[in-house]
Amino acid sequence: MPKKAKVRKVTKKEIIETPITTSSPVGSPVQKSMNPKILRGALIIILIALLTYKLGPWLVPTIVDNKLVTRFSLWSRLEKTYGTQTLDDLVNEKILDAAIAKAGIKIEQKKIDEQIAKLETQFKDAGGLDEALKQRGLTRPDLVKQVKTQLEVEELLSDKITLTDAEIQKEFSDNEKTLYTGKKLEEVSESIKTQLKDAKLRDAFLAWFAEVKKTAKVKSFGL
Template identity: 65%
Template sequence: MPKATKKAVKKTMPIKTIEPTIVPVAPKKAMNPKIIGLALVVVIIGLLTYKLGPKLVPALVDNRPVTRFELWSRLEKSYGAQALDDMINEKILDKAIADAGIKVDQTKIDDQIKALEKQFESTGGLDEALKQRGLSRKDLTKQISTQLAVEELLKDKISPTDDEVKAQFDNGATTTYKDKKFEDVKASITDELKQTKLRDAFLAWFAEVKKTATVKNFGL
């Protein structure tokens, strides 16, 4: 009988299951919001200082800065209350003019600006004069517009009579108007009296207007 052939049997290695090693990771600490906020402030200040250096620090004294904030604080303490009152009065006046329906012709404003330009021709020009007073053309236009509107509102109270003009001339006949003819100075006297009447009439009128305005001044 033929011998039985033995089949080669491959031995298999037992497979070990390798358990994954889990290394505990320490949880990240959340950054303190205050620290983040402070860092942002520092970055923003740095950028502003880089781009707006002269505006944020208008002066250096022995390399020590005079900051814009210090300047504003000083100005506020010195002039803040007056400036606030002026701004309140401007808003009251603007509303009173608007309520009265007064509209100023732009041509009249332009005429006054041209007259001022001519007046300051020999002293550096109107723009230089405005700069010295801390004003712009826009500020000047607003002032002229307001003045013309007030004159329109009070026109019935500010025109001097011929008798008032003559009396003013007679009072200064030996001083201001000495050796001058009445007709030569009548126009200038009339204008002076008009401005005086305008000031007095405006103060009286505006005092009454302020009584009707609701103002809440919280101070500085």
């Protein structure tokens, strides 16, 4: 009689130590990745399309008979026509701002607001102040800056724009038969004061600013 084969018992330790594998005899398919060159090309095309959609009107403000008028050509023409004068204006603004700051001149916002209010009244019957600014290519912030600078210059040169009664009387007497026909001095004294003050301020500013520019350090590289 044949002997029975012995069945070996599997111990608990062997069960724990036996590795568990999830690998399948059938290999999983390998996905092919997109060609990097094709991917980069697609991204570039998408980027160009987005830029054209968003920046097109900015880069090309006008098209005439299918011909582009680029913003670069516009800037180039403006620079040739107004470039030198505009650059001089910007340089003068920087020099003036620096000189005023160095002098420690401070203007209260209340004074600026009062001057703006006067301008509002002045242009009320001419379509309003905003319309007047629009016609001159200016904005409210531009006006505020100009008013502030004007008041700062007046404060800085206040000792050079004082008026005497004799000067006012002379102006009235010299123009009594032309500008002030049928008027009394009392009626036009304020107008004369403003006129003489503005003239003195202009002359004093031109003389003062000419000296300031001599000491300014400006490096120009041309246009």
